[in-house]
Amino acid sequence: MGTLVEDFLASDDYSEATKISYRRILEKLIQVEDVAAFTASDLLNFVKNNVNGNEQQNTQRYVALCACRSFISWRYGQIHPALSARIKRVHPKRQRALSYEQLVELLASFDTSTAIGARDLAIVAIAIDTGLRRAELARLKFADIDLEHLKLQVIVKGGQWGTGIFSQQTAFYIEAWLTFRNPAPGVDTLFVSLRDNKDQGKELTGHGIKMIFRKWSKRLGFPFSPHDARRTFATVATLLGAPSKTLMVAGRWSNLEMVDRYTKNIAEDAIRPYLPLANIAKIKKSNP
Helix, strand or coil: CCCHHHHHCCCCCCHHHHHHHHHHHHHCCCCCHHEEEEEEHHHHHHHHHCCCCCCHHHHHHHHHHHHHEEEEEEEECCHHHHHHHCCCCCCCCCCCCCCCHHHHHHHHCCCCHHHHHHHHHHHHHHHHCCCCCHHHHHHHHHHHHHHHHHHHEECCCCCCCCECCCHHHHHHHHHHHHHHCCCCCCCCEEEEEEECCCCCCCCCCCCHHHHHHHHHHHHHHHCCHHHHHHHHHHHHHHHCCCCHHHHHHHHHCCCCHHHHHHCCCCCHHHHHHHHHHHHHHHHHHCCC
């Protein structure tokens, strides 16, 4: 049975994260004897009965339905009646991003005279400047960092090469980390483990990156995850005036709708510098 699911997942270029979420529901679907005879209503009931209810219930059910529809189409053809099943996706509530004050506090919290401090500052600087995801930060190779031209290349979500642009300040942080970096033989990732055990010098995993962010959160007293860094990249760049199209390309998003989703957490107070009456003197001066 499991082979059928693996064959399906191998039929397209799904990311590892997508495979995990799809596999979870499809292993249940293939246990149902009459999937071939499913109606749209049957498929919706199956999804609702097999996805636990919580505050992310709608998103989880939406993903589960996408997985099932794709599998059914692959297994039984593109005119199967169950493929008309739909769940309206409710966009999630406003997600976290660092405020300017929190970002300054975070950057100032690292002791760069130590290997851990230098490494962690380089990690967060790249994350904030480029919006790389945690898996992308983990797989980033030393050879794919161009300090002269302030850019990097890495395999991104979807399995394609993506480019990230970073600042001169981030380049300084990377160079500081390189004075400490001592990878184990054969390790070519930029970031390596500094744990005093058999893992020392080995590449950091995505989970390792997540745990490092969690330690910062505990130390500073506010939550901060790798994906919060991606939202902070989008939010701060927007507040600094980056055009949406430029942000879309720089963040490696496929459309402007994704940019809008990542910048929803811009606070209402961000409008203050642009309020008409706050700028009345400038308006009068430009229109004598």
